[in-house]
Amino acid sequence: MRLEVIARPSLGRLIGFPAIALALTVVFGSSLALLAGANPFQTLGLILRGAAGSQFALLETLNRATPLIFTGLAVAVAFRAKLWNIGAEAQLYAGALMAVLLGTGALGWPSALLLPAMAGAAMLAGALVLLGPALLKTRLGVDEVVTTLLFNFIMLLFISMLLEGPLKDPMGMGWPQSSRLIPDARLPRIVDGLRLHWGFALALIAAILVWVIQSRTTLGYEMRAVGQNRQAAEFAGIPVGRVILKTALLSGGLAALAGFSEVAGLRGNLSLDLSPGFGYTGIIVAMLALLNPIGVVISAIFVAGVFVGADSMSRAAGVPTYIANIMLATALLTMVLAIALTRYRLRWD
Amino acid sequence: MGEILEIFLSASFWAAVIRIASPLIFATMGELICERAGVLNLGIEGIMVAGAFAGWMTVYSGGGLWTGVVVAMLAGMLFGLLHGTLTVPFGLSQHVVGLGITLLATASAYFAYRLALPRVTTPPRIEAFQPLPIPILSDIPLLGPALFTQTPLTYLAFVLVAVVSFVLFRTPLGLALRAAGENPAAVAAQGLSVTGLRMGAVIVGSGLMAVGGAFLTMSAFNSFFFEMVNGRGWICIALVVFGAWMPGKALLGAVLFGMFDALQIRLQQTSIGADVPYQIFLMMPFVLSILALVIMSRRASVPAALMVPFNKGER
Numbered sequence: 001m002r003l004e005v006i007a008r009p010s011l012g013r014l015i016g017f018p019a020i021a022l023a024l025t026v027v028f029g030s031s032l033a034l035l036a037g038a039n040p041f042q043t044l045g046l047i048l049r050g051a052a053g054s055q056f057a058l059l060e061t062l063n064r065a066t067p068l069i070f071t072g073l074a075v076a077v078a079f080r081a082k083l084w085n086i087g088a089e090a091q092l093y094a095g096a097l098m099a100v101l102l103g104t105g106a107l108g109w110p111s112a113l114l115l116p117a118m119a120g121a122a123m124l125a126g127a128l129v130l131l132g133p134a135l136l137k138t139r140l141g142v143d144e145v146v147t148t149l150l151f152n153f154i155m156l157l158f159i160s161m162l163l164e165g166p167l168k169d170p171m172g173m174g175w176p177q178s179s180r181l182i183p184d185a186r187l188p189r190i191v192d193g194l195r196l197h198w199g200f201a202l203a204l205i206a207a208i209l210v211w212v213i214q215s216r217t218t219l220g221y222e223m224r225a226v227g228q229n230r231q232a233a234e235f236a237g238i239p240v241g242r243v244i245l246k247t248a249l250l251s252g253g254l255a256a257l258a259g260f261s262e263v264a265g266l267r268g269n270l271s272l273d274l275s276p277g278f279g280y281t282g283i284i285v286a287m288l289a290l291l292n293p294i295g296v297v298i299s300a301i302f303v304a305g306v307f308v309g310a311d312s313m314s315r316a317a318g319v320p321t322y323i324a325n326i327m328l329a330t331a332l333l334t335m336v337l338a339i340a341l342t343r344y345r346l347r348w349d
Numbered sequence: 350m351g352e353i354l355e356i357f358l359s360a361s362f363w364a365a366v367i368r369i370a371s372p373l374i375f376a377t378m379g380e381l382i383c384e385r386a387g388v389l390n391l392g393i394e395g396i397m398v399a400g401a402f403a404g405w406m407t408v409y410s411g412g413g414l415w416t417g418v419v420v421a422m423l424a425g426m427l428f429g430l431l432h433g434t435l436t437v438p439f440g441l442s443q444h445v446v447g448l449g450i451t452l453l454a455t456a457s458a459y460f461a462y463r464l465a466l467p468r469v470t471t472p473p474r475i476e477a478f479q480p481l482p483i484p485i486l487s488d489i490p491l492l493g494p495a496l497f498t499q500t501p502l503t504y505l506a507f508v509l510v511a512v513v514s515f516v517l518f519r520t521p522l523g524l525a526l527r528a529a530g531e532n533p534a535a536v537a538a539q540g541l542s543v544t545g546l547r548m549g550a551v552i553v554g555s556g557l558m559a560v561g562g563a564f565l566t567m568s569a570f571n572s573f574f575f576e577m578v579n580g581r582g583w584i585c586i587a588l589v590v591f592g593a594w595m596p597g598k599a600l601l602g603a604v605l606f607g608m609f610d611a612l613q614i615r616l617q618q619t620s621i622g623a624d625v626p627y628q629i630f631l632m633m634p635f636v637l638s639i640l641a642l643v644i645m646s647r648r649a650s651v652p653a654a655l656m657v658p659f660n661k662g663e664r
Contacts, residue, residue, distance in 0.1 A: 003440060003660050036464055084444050140646040143590070145391065145444060147642060149583045150635045157635075161628035280452070287445055320463035325456030332449045333431075336441050346438065 003344040017341045021334035029327040036319040043317055050312025051305035057312070059196045063266060065297075065304035067092070067275065069203035070258035071282025072289065072296040073210050078251040080214065080291050081223040082230070083137075083244055085130060087148030088255035089279025090155035094129045095122035095256025097159060099263040100167065100178045100270045103185030111184040118185060119202075119260050126256020127249040129155070134248035138241040152279065160272055169269065177271035187265035199261030203297070206254060210293040213250070223247050255279065284332045290339065303328060352619040353612075362611055363495030367503060370607030372397075372564035374506040376585040377592070377599045378513050379425075379557030384589055385517060386550035387530035387654040391447025392432050393558050394582030395454030396425045400559025402458035405566035405573040406465065408475045418502070418563055425559020426552045428454050433551035437544050440658030451582070462573060472572040478502055500568045502560075507600075509557070514596040526550055530652035533659035543659045558582070580635065587638035593650045602641070610634055 006013070030040030052058050071088040078085035085091075098121040107114055133151065136142040163176040171179070187198040214220035222243045225233040234240050262274055285303050289295030310324035356362050376397055383390040390396075404421035408414060428450055435446045466473070478500035487497040517523035528536045529546040536543050561581075566573050588606065592599025613630040616622050622630070 003438075032460065086448065136643060136646075140643060142642050142646045145389075146583060146586050146590070147639055150580070150587065150639050153580045153583075153635045154632050157628040157632045161626045164628075165626060280448070283445070283448055284452070318467070320460050320467075322456045322460040322463060325452060326460055329449050329453035329456060333435065333446065333453065336445055336449075337435060337439060340439055340441055344439075 002347055004347050006343060006345055009342050014342050017338035021338035024334050025327055025331040028330050032323050033319050038317045038319050043313055043319055046313035046316050047309035051309030059194060061305045061308045062196055062200055064308050065300040066200045066203050067258035067262050067278045068281055068285050068300035068304055069297055071255050071278050072285030072300050073206055073293055074251045074255035075282045075286035076291040076293060076296055077210060078247055079286060081227040081247040083247050084145045085148055085251050086145055087151045088282045089152040091126035091129045091252045091255035092259040092275050092279050093155050093159050094125040096259030096263045096270050096274055098122040098125045099260045103181040104179045105182050114184050122256045122260035123253035126252040130248045130252030134245050138244050178269045180269045185264060197265035199265035207293045207297045284328050287332055288335055356615045360491055360494035363491060365611040366607040367495055367499055369610045370603040371503040371506045372561040373585055373603040374600060376558045376561030377588045377603055378509055379554040380585050381589050381599055382550050383554040384655055385530045385594060385652055386526050386547045387652055388436055388547055388551050389443045389656050390432060392428055392450030393585060394578060395451030396428050396555050396558040397562030397578045397582045398458045399424050399454040400562030401566045402462060402573055404563030414478055417567055418560060421559045421563035422556040426556040429552040429555025433548040437547045443656050472574040474572045477571040478568040502564050502568045510596050510600045530654050533654050584638050587642055591641040591645050609637055
C-alpha cells in the first residue's frame with residue numbers, strides 16, 4: 001500500500017473530496033441527533049437558526065468568532081513554520097492578565113493611550129510565554145508540543161492563584177474573579193446599540209497584517225521555508241533558530257490578543273471561565289483554513305457559528321451541546337483527509 | 350522537616366504513590382508502543398477520557414468489572430484504528446490527527462454521558478475494584494501495603510511493563526516493531542509490512558491508554574466526571590521521553606511522578622500548605638514533567654523515524 005502523487009488533480013477531485021468531507025460531517029452530526037432522540041433536520045435547522053437566524057444570533061456568532069480568529073491566526077502562523085504551538089490557551093490567559101493588570105486603574109490614561117498599551121503589554125506577555133518552549137526547542141531540542149500543552153495547565157493554575165489572591169475582586173462576593181476594568185479600558189462597540197465590539201475589527205486587521213507578513217515580507221518567506229524543509233532552509237542560509245523564535249513571538253502575541261479582546265471587549269474582568277478552550281479550538285480553525293490567514297477569518301466564523309448554534313439548539317431540542325465539539329472534530333479529521341486525497345491516490349500494490 | 354519525614358514513613362503514602370502511578374503506567378506503555386513503531390499518538394488524552402467513560406458506563410449499567418475493562422480497551426482500540434488509518438497509510442500530520450482524536454474522543458464521551466444521565470449533578474458511584482492483598486507479601490512493613498495491597502488492575506499494570514519489555518526486546522515481533530520506528534525501509538526490504546506493524550502498534554497502544562483511563566473510574570475515583578483525566582495523557586507523553594523509550598525506565602518515571610503527586614497532596618495538609626497557595630502544589634506535576642523533558646533532552650534516543658510517515662517506493 002502506498003501513496004501516489006497526482007500531478008494535476010482534476011477540478012472534481014479538488015472540490016469533490018472536501019464536499020464529501022463536509023457531507024460526512026453533517027450526516028454524522030445528524031445521526032448523533034437521532035441517537036439523542038431528536039429530529040436531525042430540525043436539529044440542524046435549529047443550529048443554523050441559532051447561529052445566523054437573527055441579527056442577535058449573527059452578532060453573537062461574530063463575537064464568539066473574535067477570539068477564535070486570534071487563536072486561529074496564532075496557530076496558523078506557528079504551524080506554517082512547523083512550530084507546534086498547542087499552548088494558545090496559556091498565551092490567551094497571559095494576554096488577559098496584562099489587560100486586567102493595566103486596565104483596572106493602575107494606569108489613569110485616556111482610552112486612546114490605554115487600550116494600545118494594554119494590547120501591547122498583552123502581546124508581549126503572550127510572546128514571552130511561547131518564547132520559553134521555543135527556546136527549549138531551538139537550544140535543547142525539547143519537543144514543543146508537550147511543553148506548550150503542559151504550560152496551559154500551569155498558566156491556568158497561576159491565574160487561579162492570582163484570582164484567589166492579589167487580584168481577587170473585593171466586591172466579587174467571594175468569587176475568584178478580578179475587579180472590573182475602568183470605562184476607559186473597555187473596547188467600545190463598533191455600532192452603538194449593537195453587541196459587537198472593536199475586538200472583532202482588530203481581529204480582521206490582524207488577519208490582514210498576518211497575510212501581508214506571510215506573503216509580502218522576507219520573514220514570511222523564511223517562515224514558510226523553515227516549515228517546508230528545515231534542512232534545505234538551513235542550507236540556503238536562513239537562520240532557522242532565529243526564524244522559529246520570531247515565529248513564536250508573533251504566534252504568542254496573536255493568541256494573547258484573544259485574551260485582551262475578550263477581557264476589554266466582552267467580559268470586562270478576568271475569571272477562570274474566560275476561555276472555554278479557545279486556544280485548542282484555534283487549531284481546528286487554522287487547519288480548516290489550511291493555515292491561510294484570510295481563511296482563518298471565515299473558518300473562525302463557521303466554527304463559532306457551530307458552537308453558538310449548538311448552544312441554542314441544545315436549549316430547544318435537548319441534544320447535548322457537546323455535539324458541536326464532535327462535529328468540529330469530525331470536520332477536522334475528514335477535511336485533512338480530503339485535502340490529502342486531492343493530492344494523493346492510495347495504491348494497493 | 351519532621352512532617353515530611355513522617356509522610357515518607359507512612360504506609361498509606363507509598364500505597365498512594367503506586368495507586369497514582371498505575372493509570373499512568375498503562376497509558377505510558379500504550380504511548381511507548383506507538384512511538385517505538387514510529388507514531389506519535391496525541392490522541393492519548395482523549396482516549397483516556399473515552400476509556401474512563403466506557404469502563405464506568407459498562408459497570409454502571411450492570412456489567413462486570415472485567416467486562417468494563419475489556420469494553421474500555423475496545424473503545425480505545427476503535428479510536429486507535431481511526432488514528433492509525435489516518436496517520437499510517439494516509440500519512441496525515443500526526444499532530445493534527447492526534448489532537449483531533451483527543452477532541453473527538455473527549456466530546457464523544459461527554460456527549461454519551463449527558464445522553465445517558467441528562468440531569469445528574471453529582472456523578473453516580475459504582476462498585477469498583479477492591480484492594481486484593483497478596484498473602485504473606487502484604488504483611489511486609491511499608492512495602493506490603495504499598496505494593497501488595499492494591500487492586501487487581503495495579504498488579505496488571507506491573508505485569509504489563511514486563512510483558513511490553515519482553516515483547517519489544519526478546520521477540521521477532523518486537524524487533525520488527527522497533528525497526529518500523531527506526532528504519533522502516535529496512536523493514537519493508539525484509540518483506541514485512543510497515544503499515545501493518547504501525548497500525549497494530551497504534552491500535553494496541555490506544556487500547557492500553559483507554560485501560561489507563563478506565564483505572565481512574567474503576568479503581569480510583571469510582572465515578573465519572575468531566576475534566577477527570579486533567580492532563581494525565583500529556584504527562585504520559587512526557588514520561589515516555591523521560592524513560593528514553595524504555596518500558597522499565599518509563600515505569601520508574603511513573604512511580605517517581607506518583608511520589609511527587611502523593612507528596613504534594615499531603616504537603617497541602619501540613620504547616621507548609623498553610624503558607625503556600627494550593628495551586629503551587631497542583632502545578633508541581635506539570636512543572637516536573639517539563640523539567641524531566643529538559644533534563645532528558647541531551648540523550649538522543651528518539652526513535653529515528655518517529656513522526657516520519659513511510660511510503661513504500663519513495664526515497
